[in-house]
Amino acid sequence: MKKSIILLFSLSLLILLSPATKDVSSTSSSNELAKNIYYQHADPIHPPVG
Amino acid sequence: MEFGPLIKFYRTQKGITQKELAAGICSIPHLSKIENNSKDANKETISLLLERLEVSFEEMEEKEELIKSLLKDFGEKINFYLREEIEITFKRLKEIEHVIPFSAQMYSYELYKYRYLLFKGLLSEAEAQRDILYKQKKNFSQHERYLFRYYNAVFLILKGQFKKADVIFDELFLENNNEAVNGEFLYHWTFVKSSLDQPGHAIHFGRQALQIFMNQHNFYRILHTLMVLGINYSRSSIYEEAQVCFNHLIRNAELLKEERMLPQIYHNMGYLQDRMNNVKDALMYYEKSLSLQSIKNQHYFVTLYAIGEIYYNLNIMERAKECFLLIKSLSKETGVKKQSLLSNFYLIHMESPEKAMKFLEAKVIPYLESAKEHKDDLTRYYKLLSENYNQNGKYLEAVNYLSKIT
Numbered sequence: 001m002k003k004s005i006i007l008l009f010s011l012s013l014l015i016l017l018s019p020a021t022k023d024v025s026s027t028s029s030s031n032e033l034a035k036n037i038y039y040q041h042a043d044p045i046h047p048p049v050g
Numbered sequence: 051m052e053f054g055p056l057i058k059f060y061r062t063q064k065g066i067t068q069k070e071l072a073a074g075i076c077s078i079p080h081l082s083k084i085e086n087n088s089k090d091a092n093k094e095t096i097s098l099l100l101e102r103l104e105v106s107f108e109e110m111e112e113k114e115e116l117i118k119s120l121l122k123d124f125g126e127k128i129n130f131y132l133r134e135e136i137e138i139t140f141k142r143l144k145e146i147e148h149v150i151p152f153s154a155q156m157y158s159y160e161l162y163k164y165r166y167l168l169f170k171g172l173l174s175e176a177e178a179q180r181d182i183l184y185k186q187k188k189n190f191s192q193h194e195r196y197l198f199r200y201y202n203a204v205f206l207i208l209k210g211q212f213k214k215a216d217v218i219f220d221e222l223f224l225e226n227n228n229e230a231v232n233g234e235f236l237y238h239w240t241f242v243k244s245s246l247d248q249p250g251h252a253i254h255f256g257r258q259a260l261q262i263f264m265n266q267h268n269f270y271r272i273l274h275t276l277m278v279l280g281i282n283y284s285r286s287s288i289y290e291e292a293q294v295c296f297n298h299l300i301r302n303a304e305l306l307k308e309e310r311m312l313p314q315i316y317h318n319m320g321y322l323q324d325r326m327n328n329v330k331d332a333l334m335y336y337e338k339s340l341s342l343q344s345i346k347n348q349h350y351f352v353t354l355y356a357i358g359e360i361y362y363n364l365n366i367m368e369r370a371k372e373c374f375l376l377i378k379s380l381s382k383e384t385g386v387k388k389q390s391l392l393s394n395f396y397l398i399h400m401e402s403p404e405k406a407m408k409f410l411e412a413k414v415i416p417y418l419e420s421a422k423e424h425k426d427d428l429t430r431y432y433k434l435l436s437e438n439y440n441q442n443g444k445y446l447e448a449v450n451y452l453s454k455i456t
Contacts, residue, residue, distance in 0.1 A: 042324065042355060042359050043321075043352050044317070044318050044321045045321075045349050045352055047273070047274035047277040047278060049168075049171075049207050050131050050274070
């Protein structure tokens with residue numbers, strides 16, 4: 001019950017916050033999206049466990 | 051030394067019957083009881099029996115002392131991360147391995163052997179040794195039980211099961227009344243916290259480990275601890291401290307001629323510069339690291355991937371593509387999964403972002419979910435997919451991925 005309320009709330013928030021018009025096939029926005037989220041993803045290298 | 055079983059061992063080895071051995075020394079039933087450890091014999095009888103077997107009582111007692119001191123030495127070599135010297139000690143122990151089962155150090159020796167296999171990264175042998183020890187654990191002393199659990203935690207680290215290892219470290223720490231046990235213990239716990247992406251904890255334990263290693267002049271472990279600290283200062287945006295760690299590391303690794311660590315240090319310096327948005331410096335350090343690495347080394351992929359990602363973000367797509375394609379082709383031989391999947395994702399993304407999202411859902415997410423140790427990566431990809439679905443008006447799918455973020 002609690003989970004479904006949270007889901008409904010998140011869903012309504014998403015709809016409200018979504019832009020009114022959008023180009024669904026926009027490659028550049030998808031690229032930007034990937035970059036923003038992916039940036040600084042590379043891993044460090046740990047020393048030996050030994 | 052357990053003389054009864056020792057006498058039995060040498061008697062059978064020499065093909066002598068109990069009657070022959072006991073003649074003129076003691077009765078056969080008496081010898082039988084001695085051999086089965088059910089009766090304590092006096093020193094004189096033991097000496098006479100050993101003498102007939104051409105084994106010296108004094109020599110055996112000396113061997114007991116030798117085993118004890120070699121094991122102590124063995125433990126120190128591991129703690130000081132002395133890779134070459136440990137082989138010499140291990141060889142000496144191997145030479146007297148046949149008498150160790152009759153020594154009071156029997157379980158300690160088997161435990162140290164387990165630790166040695168872990169130290170060498172020989173996981174399948176270590177696993178077999180762990181199973182042997184598991185059957186004997188009810189006979190362990192309190193300290194031996196502690197060592198067994200601690201080494202099991204090290205085994206889990208090497209298997210990449212950091213959460214399970216963390217639970218053991220936590221229990222051992224609590225049982226020890228929250229006392230800092232030793233440098234090694236703290237270093238390994240730091241390693242676990244760092245791998246679980248808990249930089250605050252990693253810094254906390256890492257600093258304690260560093261202090262202990264500095265007091266011991268334990269140079270290799272100082273370098274290792276500085277490296278984990280540098281990584282976690284970078285993650286916590288404590289850049290000055292991170293820079294101090296890495297500069298110190300570069301100076302000392304060069305001084306100690308620790309060439310194996312240099313590419314790792316350069317990589318992590320690149321990682322720091324990357325986080326500080328010093329892209330040019332990051333690239334320079336990553337390139338420097340890559341030039342020192344062998345192509346079949348797993349770290350090679352981590353560094354190459356980092357370079358590819360930087361080029362991608364700089365919109366230098368041709369160079370990025372080169373890196374990702376190289377990872378893709380090399381990973382077929384080496385079986386490196388994570389960097390290979392992510393490189394594939396980027397390559398697909400360059401052609402079609404929509405296809406890349408499908409690839410993310412079908413390949414990347416299931417892999418990370420099955421590995422169970424990539425929580426932060428998963429969060430990032432759940433967000434990415436959720437945003438993507440949101441942009442495409444598929445709100446239910448978007449919410450589904452959002453709800454997976456805990």
